[in-house]
Amino acid sequence: MSYTLFIGDRSYSSWSMRGWLMLEAFGIPFISKLVPMYSDAFTQMQTDHHPARTVPSLRIDEGGETAMVWESLAIAETLAERHPDAGLWPEGMTARAAARALSGEMHASFHALRDRPSMNLRRRYDGFEPTEAEAADAERVQELWAWSLDKFGGPYLGGADFTAVDAMYAPVVTRFVTYGFPLDATARAYVETIYAHQSFRRWHAMADADPRVLDRYDLDLPSAENTGTPRVPPLSAAVYEGGAGEAINAECPYSGKSIRADSLAKIDGKIVGFCNTFCRDKSVADAAAWPDLMALLHPQA
Numbered sequence: 030m031s032y033t034l035f036i037g038d039r040s041y042s043s044w045s046m047r048g049w050l051m052l053e054a055f056g057i058p059f060i061s062k063l064v065p066m067y068s069d070a071f072t073q074m075q076t077d078h079h080p081a082r083t084v085p086s087l088r089i090d091e092g093g094e095t096a097m098v099w100e101s102l103a104i105a106e107t108l109a110e111r112h113p114d115a116g117l118w119p120e121g122m123t124a125r126a127a128a129r130a131l132s133g134e135m136h137a138s139f140h141a142l143r144d145r146p147s148m149n150l151r152r153r154y155d156g157f158e159p160t161e162a163e164a165a166d167a168e169r170v171q172e173l174w175a176w177s178l179d180k181f182g183g184p185y186l187g188g189a190d191f192t193a194v195d196a197m198y199a200p201v202v203t204r205f206v207t208y209g210f211p212l213d214a215t216a217r218a219y220v221e222t223i224y225a226h227q228s229f230r231r232w233h234a235m236a237d238a239d240p241r242v243l244d245r246y247d248l249d250l251p252s253a254e255n256t257g258t259p260r261v262p263p264l265s266a267a268v269y270e271g272g273a274g275e276a277i278n279a280e281c282p283y284s285g286k287s288i289r290a291d292s293l294a295k296i297d298g299k300i301v302g303f304c305n306t307f308c309r310d311k312s313v314a315d316a317a318a319w320p321d322l323m324a325l326l327h328p329q330a
């Protein structure tokens with residue numbers, strides 16, 4: 030049995046982030062296939078997997094059969110049914126019902142918030158003025174968060190653990206940061222909780238490592254300078270120009286393949302090699318998000 034998740038550009042595809050978190054944050058093995066949005070490859074994917082036409086789409090290959098699941102909520106329910114012990118939904122009837130209701134509302138509503146202030150992990154704006162409809166959506170989201178966090182005790186929406194409802198709202202968390210929406214203390218704490226989550230950090234690090242910029246998602250506003258970020262401060266890390274022999278490792282900590290001289294980084298004072306520049310750059314972006322890299326850097330820990 031195997032899962033293949035088709036995703037769009039990580040900085041911009043909010044639904045892809047949701048689908049990816051629904052697997053990665055629950056320890057379900059899968060491979061992801063990046064299909065750049067607005068590309069011929071995307072059109073080809075839509076043709077190949079008709080009638081699925083959006084990302085995320087999950088292909089399940091099992092016993093000679095292939096199933097395609099598109100629509101993020103369908104992906105959540107399919108995975109919850111197939112992996113009842115993975116914790117896709119919270120424990121307890123009340124929390125499970127609420128998590129499904131909040132997820133459904135996310136899936137069906139907030140059209141203003143989902144339109145102009147689209148997900149853009151590359152930007153942080155100064156001077157964004159929400160429309161009345163955008164502000165009303167943001168208020169409703171915060172009302173839902175406050176209610177859930179209070180009722181189930183936080184720090185996640187369903188209680189103590191990250192569940193699919195948090196995956197559904199994670200892109201909204203980033204929108205609040207990108208556009209500087211006013212947040213009350215409860216919402217701010219929840220934003221920080223999501224930004225500290227290891228799977229979210231890995232997604233963000235991979236978004237940082239992808240150089241493709243989609244201008245269509247940029248607003249003509251200045252970037253916010255001197256504003257604190259909810260991201261966990263990264264370890265000191267930079268691309269390193271040198272010889273592969275200087276690295277502390279011969280094999281990539283992720284793939285086990287031989288390291289390449291063009292894929293070196295100095296991280297936390299040590300020179301580390303990777304099998305390609307993407308592995309290098311996602312590590313430089315947020316080294317502590319990657320357990321295999323941390324085990325290499327600090328074998329005794």
Ligand SMILES: N[C@@H](CCC(=O)N[C@@H](CS)C(=O)NCC(=O)O)C(=O)O
Pocket residue numbers: 037041042043044045082083084085099100101102136
């Ligand atoms: N309701 C869908 C929305 C998915 C969606 O709209 N994905 C966008 C990318 S974020 C997409 O694939 N757009 C391409 C298209 O609509 O042709 C879900 O829950 O997964």
